[in-house]
Amino acid sequence: MFPSRRISRTAAYRRFIAFAIGAFTVAATLSQGSAAIMFSGADGAPLVITLTAPIVFDVNTAHTGASSAYGLLIVGAYTADQGTTLLAKTGDIQLDGSQTGQWLEGTGSMGTLPAFGAVGPRDLIIFFNNSSGSNMWSDTDTMTATAGSLTTDSNFTPPLPDATGPFTVRLVQGNNGNIIPEFDSQTVALVPEPATTSLLFLATGAFLFHRRRA
Numbered sequence: 001m002f003p004s005r006r007i008s009r010t011a012a013y014r015r016f017i018a019f020a021i022g023a024f025t026v027a028a029t030l031s032q033g034s035a036a037i038m039f040s041g042a043d044g045a046p047l048v049i050t051l052t053a054p055i056v057f058d059v060n061t062a063h064t065g066a067s068s069a070y071g072l073l074i075v076g077a078y079t080a081d082q083g084t085t086l087l088a089k090t091g092d093i094q095l096d097g098s099q100t101g102q103w104l105e106g107t108g109s110m111g112t113l114p115a116f117g118a119v120g121p122r123d124l125i126i127f128f129n130n131s132s133g134s135n136m137w138s139d140t141d142t143m144t145a146t147a148g149s150l151t152t153d154s155n156f157t158p159p160l161p162d163a164t165g166p167f168t169v170r171l172v173q174g175n176n177g178n179i180i181p182e183f184d185s186q187t188v189a190l191v192p193e194p195a196t197t198s199l200l201f202l203a204t205g206a207f208l209f210h211r212r213r214a
Contacts, residue, residue, distance in 0.1 A: 117177025
């Protein structure tokens with residue numbers, strides 16, 4: 001009986017290791033293959049938003065004017081309404097336009113708003129101030145949110161976004177929050193923060209091991 005128990009434990013360990021490797025592989029593939037978003041911090045600490053890959057917005061209709069600033073709207077980031085929080089941000093995510101004149105935007109703010117154009121109380125918005133460029137768009141242009149991270153310059157009062165995604169992401173006008181219909185929407189998946197992912201692996205592994213012993 002003792003050898004069979006040792007074999008059972010060994011098999012359980014092997015299953016746990018295989019599960020962990022498989023889960024990490026899937027997460028890595030998701031992060032590298034398409035745009036995904038990760039949230040960390042918040043709840044009284046700075047909020048960090050990370051894009052694992054660029055998000056490219058195609059222009060579906062020629063457009064002759066747009067806001068002098070843009071907002072990147074993450075629809076339904078929360079499962080409950082949030083109060084107004086808008087903080088300055090720093091980081092390396094930019095909105096990069098392909099049209100003549102290159103629209104490059106960097107500074108701005110991010111946070112939540114109770115009602116602002118198309119922005120709802122469960123959404124998260126990132127504002128980018130105009131750096132340079134043109135408001136003339138053709139139907140072959142694109143706007144790209146580059147990969148990278150943004151961090152609020154001070155503590156973010158609302159909790160960490162708790163919706164599980166995937167999220168619809170839209171470009172909105174910075175002066176009124178209205179959606180810019182000439183740009184197509186995009187969908188991004190959620191990558192769990194590392195601490196949550198690690199706990200999930202450990203909990204699942206412990207459950208499998210306990211079940212195997214039983």
